Amino acid sequence: MRIESALKQLAAGEFICNVRFPDEFDVLSSPEGRQKATEWLEAIGYRLAQLGEDGAFFMAFDYLDVEAKGRVREELRGLRDRLQPAVSFLETLRQAQSRGAQLQPGDEIVHSEVMEAVRLSALVERRLAEMKDVHGSRANESASDRLGRILEILEQEGYLALTNENFKTYRVTGKITYLYQLLAFMAEHLPEMADSSVVDQMEERQVTIEDAAARPDGQ
């Protein structure tokens, strides 16, 4: 039954990762399951693709025919709709987590911990209060409620999976790699996002860390 479930989810356009679809991910990771899925998809003109070496599985066009090229063109033209509001929400989480940013598949996000970080940063708190595109939000709602709503929206979009409802604990799904790939594509083709046009604080700090790591004691 797991292979049937996996095939249905693939056909529905889902990203099968070990966070959101653990059973289906296991069956697709096995050689037999992967073989069955590949045969079934190839029979209808598609292929089994994966986001990275051990990333989420998804159904992709087998080759770039007219239909596929048209689809790619359509995706690129409407790239903003694909990215918003997930990019804005995830960037808020990243700023709240600061140097401890954990936004990779499998990383855990706890509402209370993020909220604690928000309270410690006036900049992040203001960013949270001024955020648009938070569907259903009210003008006078608290920062905690707004953050909770953002996490719910990210869950509905498929980027997070709720693991503990009582403690509002989420886990980042494999779909986030899909978002990162889109962003990397943008960075490659948009001059405004190129490395040469930006000097990051992160890069400056990286130099400092490397210097410290070069010391014999590693401290």
Next chain:
Amino acid sequence: MTAGPIKDALQALSRHADVVEQAVMGGTIGQEGLPKGAVQALRQASALRAAGEEHWRLHPRLREYLQDHLQMFPQFQSLTDISSKLALLQHLLTDAQTAVSERDYESLEFQLASMETAVYDIADATDRNLTFLAGMVSTKYGNVRTFAAKMAQNRWYLRQSGILGDDLNRLGRIASHVEKEAEERGWPVSRQIRRVLLSRTQVWQHGLSDIQTQIRQEIFRTRQIEADLRNLARADQFLAQHPAWKGIDRDFDAAPAALLRAVLPKMRPHVEPTDGERSVREEMQAIVASLPPKRVHIQPEAVQPLKVVRANDENDAEAQALSPASLALKALKEFIAEADNKVSVLEWRESSPSAMALPAGNWVFFATTALEAGPHRVSGRELEFEVEIVPNPPEPGRRFSRTFRDARVTVIRSGAQRRAGEAGKLS
């Protein structure tokens, strides 16, 4: 052996624990700043040894024991130094060779025992280092809390694994040399070196190679994570600064896998009505039973068209009255046309079942009114009737009567007779 010296040594270590800790972490410690009497007490306990002018170092075994103990605590974990142990093994070999040349067999025995201990120490340290590195690399974030610290830790582990690799190479050379020298002299330590060190060198090399591969992959992954987070921040900034930007409007020969994602239309399976499987049939029966009752459609009655009966229309079949009054009137006309005398409408009624269907008063009124309206077409002839009303007697006190009870009717004359009569009047 009494416990006195041991107890004294441990008490000295306890009393001057700060100095001991300083020596463990810092390598050597200077005389300046040390509490008075600490150096003397620790030297008396053989815990401190001279390391240059007014500098001191911990006894190597004590340092080793304490560093080993510190590995239980994540923030102090580090690889055990093997190169010093290899150097010690070489020194012990040299000392043993010197003892042989000086025929100092007591010293030789001590050196050989020390060499055996050193061989085991080297093997234990190598095992421990490989286990430690493998464990740290397999843990995603190890003992660090931030991503940046993890990146630094990965680079440090890569460097340490490189040092361990150099140590393994040196171990192979030194162990081979010592084993060969010991074998030539027939020392048992040669068998120990072969069994404990040389036979495991290749396994250690493979293990270290796997760990280094894993560390490089982890470093690549952390670099990828760093790039992802950087792109996320820049994309957010770009989207905020370019609100009118919708997307990229041009064709590409190649696209990342993410853009090639496909979605099929939603599948809608249907039940096959002729499916003979019992579960399917039961399901279908349940579905049918749950359907609402069939609506009975009541067709409205067709509106009957109004039947228009035209009077005195002998040629219209529908106009031919079928009512009893009409039938009676027709028969009366025919009777009057053939009669020689005046006909009483009331008396004639009694001979006609059709006329008897009406009340007498209604019949008299109906027939009188109809006969007065001429001319009439009777049996192909055009006739006019003379209607003589037979009034009822006037009511008491009245002179004239207002009602009548009967009428006497006769044919006035035929149409030809009338025209003949009119012609006669004119002439």
